[in-house]
Structures are given as C-alpha cells and as structure tokens.
Amino acid sequence: MLAAGCATGSAPERAALAPPPTSARVLDVDVTLLPNHLDAFGGVSLRYCPVDGVMPRRLRPENRRALPFLVAATDEEGRALPIDDDGVRTRELAGCALLTVDVARLADTLDDKDLAQRVGDDVIATPDLWLWRPEPFAADARVRVRLERAGFDVAVPWVDVEGGRFVVGPQAFALKSDAAFGRFATEELDAGGARLALARLDDGRAPAALSRWLAQSAHAVATVHGAFPEPRLNVLVVPTHVARPIVVGFYSRGGGPTALFYVGDAAADLDDDDLEATGRWALTHELAHALLPPVKSEDAWLNEGIATWYQDLLARRTGMLPDDVAYWTELVRGLRTGRDRSDDDRLTVADASRRMHATGAYQHTYWAGVALALLAEVEAQRQGASVDDLVRALRRRFPVDDQARDARTLLHAIAEGRGAVAARALERAFDRNKDRPWPDVDLVLAELGVVVDGAGTVTLDERAPLAGIRRAITRPTVAGLAPLAARASEP
Ligand SMILES: [Zn+2]
Incomplete structure (x- = not known):
C-alpha cells in the first residue's frame, strides 16, 4: 500500500517504507499480589507466557535499581533461570517464566518519591521497577497484564484493555508513571467528561472536601478543550502530618495519566473558598498538565x-x-x-x-x-x-x-x-x-x-x-x- 507521493521515491526509500516483518511479540503476564508476613502487601509474582511461543532474550526492569529486589526467577518446573547484570535470561526457555519481586522492600530501601515509597501499609511504585519488560521491546510489541488482586487493592495507570488484559507497550516506560498497591478505598468521580478514580492511601485520612475540590478542578480544566483531556485519571492521595489540606502534587503519564497529591490534616477553621490557604490551586495545577502533550x-x-x-x-x-x-x-x-x-x-x-x-x-x-x-x-x-x-x-x-x-x-x-x-x-x-x-x-x-x-x-x-x-x-x-x-x- 504505497501512497501516490511515495511512488516517485528511489528504491532504497521505498524499501525503508515497506512494513517490517511481523515480529511483534506479545507476552501475557499474570501479576499476582503477595502478602508479607504481617498480611500487608509485600510484593508481586509475575508469570510471563509468550503468545507466539517465543520468549524474548531477557526479562529486565526498565530501572536497573530494581535488580536487587528480584526474589526468584524460575521456569514452570521450579528450575532457576540464569540471571545476569541486566535481568533474567529467557532466550532458551520453552514455556513460561515466573518472577517474584519484593516491591515493599524495594520501596522501603529506595524511598524515593520519584520511584517507590511506602505509605502506611500501602506502597506506591512505578512499573519501571516491578513490571519487568521483555528485551528487546519493539515499538509494536506489547505485554498484556492481568492482575490477580488476591484481596488487595491496586491502582495502575493503564487504560487500554484487550481480552480482559491491560495492554502495555514500550511507550508506557518512556514517561514516568505510578501504581499503588495495598488496602485502600477507591472512589469513582465523574467530572468534566472524565472518570477519576480517587485512591485514598494509608488510613484514608484526607480533607473531607477533597472529592468536591477535585471535581471542581477537573471541570475547570475541561472548559479549555470542552472536556477533560483524558477519559480516565487515577488520583493517588498520600496523607501527611501537615496543616495545609493540599500540600503538593505531581502528574505522570506513562501508559496512562496519574495525579499524585500529598494532603495534610486540614485545620478546622479553614475557609473552604480560600484557594491559597487550602492549597487547592495545586489540584487545578496538576490537572491542568493534561492540557498539553508531554x-x-x-x-x-x-x-x-x-x-x-x-x-x-x-x-x-x-x-x-x-x-x-x-x-x-x-x-x-x-x-x-x-x-x-x-x-x-x-x-x-x-x-x-x-x-x-x-x-x-x-x-x-x-x-x-x-x-x-x-x-x-x-x-x-x-x-x-x-x-x-x-x-x-x-x-x-x-x-x-x-x-x-x-x-x-x-x-x-x-x-x-x-x-x-x-x-x-x-x-x-x-x-x-x-x-x-x-x-x-x-x-x-x-x-x-x-x-x-x-x-x-x-x-x-x-x-x-x-x-x-x-x-x-x-x-x-x-x-x-x-x-x-x-x-x-x-x-
Ligand atoms: Zn506542574
């Protein structure tokens, strides 16, 4: 299928435009959440099975700092898979690979708000650390993730679903992204044409008016384009011991949008309409990041x-x-x-x-x-x-x-x-x-x-x-x- 404009190109140019051989690999990954010894969230086991029967050269974390937190890597018979400086070698493997990652220890050890952190018994961790990806990971390849929650709550940023699985391509790792694990209440809000999934982490402590403030901000942002720029948005709420109700926020986009807010115990006599004292401008600021491409x-x-x-x-x-x-x-x-x-x-x-x-x-x-x-x-x-x-x-x-x-x-x-x-x-x-x-x-x-x-x-x-x-x-x-x-x- 050559466009008219391409027909005049030289042979090498035409060759470059020809579709590549169909080498798109699809790996199905079953992610099961695991408890720690106190029955709080501890980590994940990941079962990787290639849809076309061919395993990639390696399974590796996008961020190498996750390497020490791999607990086990085996084939389906429980035999250990070879591990090198970059990840788990899977080229020769026939069948599926099973990896276990200690996400809670990773969060406790790294304790880096950009990567992973503990929030009470809950954990926030970027998929760059725990969803080890195939290597190579071609632009048109994808992993299809199914989550086995095993009694825990999960917030992941991905929005595309195929056959009941989240579709994660290499572009999901090109931009920062956040996920949360543990036991927390999630509230769904419709505002500005978007569905917001609001996860109150730790003990759920957050300003009572937060849901209303978020809906107001999503509506305000929606007035620029006529609708909020994303159909879905995860909102992670982290309580802190600070008097200001909204302390600071972050907006991430890898594989789907997430807004993360640190909130404080509101002072009882705060004026709800005081954007400055409540810090509510930060909600509109983070949501307004969705107005522009990255x-x-x-x-x-x-x-x-x-x-x-x-x-x-x-x-x-x-x-x-x-x-x-x-x-x-x-x-x-x-x-x-x-x-x-x-x-x-x-x-x-x-x-x-x-x-x-x-x-x-x-x-x-x-x-x-x-x-x-x-x-x-x-x-x-x-x-x-x-x-x-x-x-x-x-x-x-x-x-x-x-x-x-x-x-x-x-x-x-x-x-x-x-x-x-x-x-x-x-x-x-x-x-x-x-x-x-x-x-x-x-x-x-x-x-x-x-x-x-x-x-x-x-x-x-x-x-x-x-x-x-x-x-x-x-x-x-x-x-x-x-x-x-x-x-x-x-x-
Ligand atoms: Zn900003």
Missing part, C-alpha cells in the same frame, strides 16, 4: 508555565476565585515571587528552565513561564486569538502522550489558524526573554490596567488602553462541555 524537562518553562498560568485563571473563570481583582492579585504575587527568585539564583530564563531540577529554580521557571504566557496572551488577543487556541491546537496535533517533545518542536507544529497566532507570540516572547533573568511584564500589566501600589495591593483601571483584553482573558468560557469525541474527530 514536554521535555529542559523546556519546563512551557509545561510548568502553562499549568501555572491556568491554575488561577481557570479558578477565576469558573468562579473559584470570586472576582478579577482576586485573580490579578494572585498573578501579581506569583510574578513577584518568580522575579525575586531570579534575583537570588541569577540564572537566565532559559538556564533556569534547563537546569530547574539541578538548581531548584522552580519558582523562577514556573513564573517566568507565566510571564511569557501573559505576554503571548496579550499579543494573541490583539490579533483575535488566545493561548487557549494554542493549547487546543497542540492537543489536537499530539493527542497521545507517547513521548516528550521539546518546546520548539511542539510550537513549530502549529502552523495554521488562531493557534498559530498564539504559537508565534509565545515563541517571540521566549526568544526575546530567554537570555534575560526575568521577562519584563510591568509595561503590559500597566496597559492592561493592573495597577499595583507600594503595598502590593491591586486595583483595576477600566480606562487603561488594554482593559478590554484584560476582561477577555478572565471571561468565563461560556461554551458547554462538548463530548470528548469532538476533540478526536477534528483534524
């Missing part, structure tokens, strides 16, 4: 900037922030924090973004990204477009979270329509400011009529030249929530 970490200014741009803007548009003064007060406060951090770290915007994790330049990067979004939004609004159009266009162009791309690749890919107007505006804002410590937004704030006095108090000037654009930025999205399929059907 971005390479060195371009954190784009994905963190856009998520931070929307965390308060969507709160205002959907009424979680009571009025425009409250919104612009939050924005001005955040921008001042970012500028102060840039004074401290003396990094340029580009360097802060590129080295954010190494230098801790989080607030610098996040709020510089917001400043760039503000500059781009005003320029786009002058031309009848909005950052909203760019975000919609990016999700249409890259609907699947298969790999992280750099900011230039993402923005260059939007070449037409109002999304392109905003893409060019954002590229210009970045290029003009990337080699400076901080994007200068004082002039544009003044033009918008956002007036800040010496004490930091914000008032809004309706006679300012761009007051109309300022009102347009925070105007509630009036369109009803379209079904998710509407997004996929657009070109």
Whole structure:
C-alpha cells in the first residue's frame, strides 16, 4: 500500500517504507499480589507466557535499581533461570517464566518519591521497577497484564484493555508513571467528561472536601478543550502530618495519566473558598498538565508555565476565585515571587528552565513561564486569538502522550489558524526573554490596567488602553462541555 507521493521515491526509500516483518511479540503476564508476613502487601509474582511461543532474550526492569529486589526467577518446573547484570535470561526457555519481586522492600530501601515509597501499609511504585519488560521491546510489541488482586487493592495507570488484559507497550516506560498497591478505598468521580478514580492511601485520612475540590478542578480544566483531556485519571492521595489540606502534587503519564497529591490534616477553621490557604490551586495545577502533550524537562518553562498560568485563571473563570481583582492579585504575587527568585539564583530564563531540577529554580521557571504566557496572551488577543487556541491546537496535533517533545518542536507544529497566532507570540516572547533573568511584564500589566501600589495591593483601571483584553482573558468560557469525541474527530 504505497501512497501516490511515495511512488516517485528511489528504491532504497521505498524499501525503508515497506512494513517490517511481523515480529511483534506479545507476552501475557499474570501479576499476582503477595502478602508479607504481617498480611500487608509485600510484593508481586509475575508469570510471563509468550503468545507466539517465543520468549524474548531477557526479562529486565526498565530501572536497573530494581535488580536487587528480584526474589526468584524460575521456569514452570521450579528450575532457576540464569540471571545476569541486566535481568533474567529467557532466550532458551520453552514455556513460561515466573518472577517474584519484593516491591515493599524495594520501596522501603529506595524511598524515593520519584520511584517507590511506602505509605502506611500501602506502597506506591512505578512499573519501571516491578513490571519487568521483555528485551528487546519493539515499538509494536506489547505485554498484556492481568492482575490477580488476591484481596488487595491496586491502582495502575493503564487504560487500554484487550481480552480482559491491560495492554502495555514500550511507550508506557518512556514517561514516568505510578501504581499503588495495598488496602485502600477507591472512589469513582465523574467530572468534566472524565472518570477519576480517587485512591485514598494509608488510613484514608484526607480533607473531607477533597472529592468536591477535585471535581471542581477537573471541570475547570475541561472548559479549555470542552472536556477533560483524558477519559480516565487515577488520583493517588498520600496523607501527611501537615496543616495545609493540599500540600503538593505531581502528574505522570506513562501508559496512562496519574495525579499524585500529598494532603495534610486540614485545620478546622479553614475557609473552604480560600484557594491559597487550602492549597487547592495545586489540584487545578496538576490537572491542568493534561492540557498539553508531554514536554521535555529542559523546556519546563512551557509545561510548568502553562499549568501555572491556568491554575488561577481557570479558578477565576469558573468562579473559584470570586472576582478579577482576586485573580490579578494572585498573578501579581506569583510574578513577584518568580522575579525575586531570579534575583537570588541569577540564572537566565532559559538556564533556569534547563537546569530547574539541578538548581531548584522552580519558582523562577514556573513564573517566568507565566510571564511569557501573559505576554503571548496579550499579543494573541490583539490579533483575535488566545493561548487557549494554542493549547487546543497542540492537543489536537499530539493527542497521545507517547513521548516528550521539546518546546520548539511542539510550537513549530502549529502552523495554521488562531493557534498559530498564539504559537508565534509565545515563541517571540521566549526568544526575546530567554537570555534575560526575568521577562519584563510591568509595561503590559500597566496597559492592561493592573495597577499595583507600594503595598502590593491591586486595583483595576477600566480606562487603561488594554482593559478590554484584560476582561477577555478572565471571561468565563461560556461554551458547554462538548463530548470528548469532538476533540478526536477534528483534524
Ligand atoms: Zn506542574
């Protein structure tokens, strides 16, 4: 099946376009949860059986740090399989392989929030550590996972199901992802066209209003695309002894989306409507990460900037922030924090973004990204477009979270329509400011009529030249929530 355009290509080019031999391997994996000696969750046994009868060269963890926590690797007769520096050698094996991984000890030993951690008797661990994968793992190969819960509760990120099994391809390991094991209550919430599976880990202690707050945030995020960008979202909730109800969050995407939140015991007299005191902005921030496709970490200014741009803007548009003064007060406060951090770290915007994790330049990067979004939004609004159009266009162009791309690749890919107007505006804002410590937004704030006095108090000037654009930025999205399929059907 050659497209007309390919027929003129040279023979080597045509050969390169020919479909590869059908070598797609399918491994069925039965994962059984195992108790420890106290009957809490301890680990997993994994039974790997090749559908076409051919085992891969090896079974290995995506992350080598899991290697010491392999308890056993045998064939079906109980004979030990050879183990080398990379994993379990299975090339010569006829039949199935049985592996046992001590996930709880792995979590206790690594104790790394990015990889694995214990939460009371429950355990959070990325599949990179416990779902050992075939090697090689071709792009079109897959493992099909069936979970034997054995009385435990499980939260895994995978969403594709085939023959009653979760389908996991190599792209599931290309991006960070989280899973949880143990005994916990899971609550299903429908909001913004998505189904949220909310797992309250440990003793379930979490703010009572968390479900409502999450639903509000999912609804707020859904107003950008017309529906929440993902049909399903796992939400893992980790209780901590901190007074603030929502402490911090993370969003991961490998094989399917998971939002992870650390929550505290709420102070009894907290004002439910105080986004800052409750930390509820963090819920909207993490869920807003779903608005964009994955971005390479060195371009954190784009994905963190856009998520931070929307965390308060969507709160205002959907009424979680009571009025425009409250919104612009939050924005001005955040921008001042970012500028102060840039004074401290003396990094340029580009360097802060590129080295954010190494230098801790989080607030610098996040709020510089917001400043760039503000500059781009005003320029786009002058031309009848909005950052909203760019975000919609990016999700249409890259609907699947298969790999992280750099900011230039993402923005260059939007070449037409109002999304392109905003893409060019954002590229210009970045290029003009990337080699400076901080994007200068004082002039544009003044033009918008956002007036800040010496004490930091914000008032809004309706006679300012761009007051109309300022009102347009925070105007509630009036369109009803379209079904998710509407997004996929657009070109
Ligand atoms: Zn973020």
